Amino acid sequence: MAENKILIEGSGKHCHVSQSTLYALFGDGFEMEVKKELSQPGQFATPHKITVVGPKRSTDVTILGPCRNADQIELSLTDATAIGLKPPIRESGDLAGSPGCKLIGPKGEIEIKEGVIIAKRHIHFTVEDAAALGIKDKQTVSVKVDGDRALVFGEVVARVNPEYATSMHLDYDEYNGAALSASNTYGEIVL
């Protein structure tokens, strides 16, 4: 990590599911395949998709593995509006009071009572990178992006964990709203 330069990655709509939800949607004993390792160690994209049914429409989302304790569906505000949901902007795992929905898989369907969120923008930090910048877990920082759609993102939550790799995560509303791309992938952390 050179100085305050931070790698920015766009996250498409996706979900995390519990073991029991996985079995309910894909059949008992189903095991996820790994399609691609993600930047966060141990996390992976799968080739498996489920259908998220909103009041207006439905949309297919990719499952990220491994299984977690709770089902969590992460949509962009544009995706959520299209299917008729108004989820809150939340950190991962903070699901209380978020909308539920029906989930459909190839072998079954279930209703979840909560779990649909818009991800609050955040940076995963290794302990070393955070320490080098004097940043603490849960601290809010800003990140400056250059280009045709230059902007400064505020309200970026720092998450520091020995299990992480250092990178910033945005959804595609934020990523495209800043015109980030393969040739414009870095931001500058502003404290």
Added chain:
Amino acid sequence: MAENKILIEGSGKHCHVSQSTLYALFGDGFEMEVKKELSQPGQFATPHKITVVGPKRSTDVTILGPCRNADQIELSLTDATAIGLKPPIRESGDLAGSPGCKLIGPKGEIEIKEGVIIAKRHIHFTVEDAAALGIKDKQTVSVKVDGDRALVFGEVVARVNPEYATSMHLDYDEYNGAALSASNTYGEIVL
């Protein structure tokens, strides 16, 4: 206009068409209907849609009236990526070198050689409002937005014209990336 407070409006995917394109797609002598007056005086949304065909997929866009000299299709980066186009980020009317596409209407179809753009974010100013802030036509300003996705938009082009009403225009990537909504519609101009 109270101090530096600016009304922010989201623009969905839309197009402006020439008279000849309108006739080619909807039939000779076709007259647009007015569905809704827009904030800029004389501009209106119509109930008419055309299909924009990209290399990967197509999408329907609303025609805004009245007719203009050149065809101009304004997509968000998310919309454009979905249909397989990579338009540049441009000010309205600056179309040289932008991608073309096929346009399909109920009575015909045409190929345009250029005209698909991602709108560069901008503020329409009345002469009075611009003067009160000391802002000149074509000047670039920044605009600060509060909330869960607080940010500062840079590269906002000021456009000053006696025909305008004062308001800022974003596409929905930018609008949703900042979590703007009916209850979070104002920004603050930062000079």
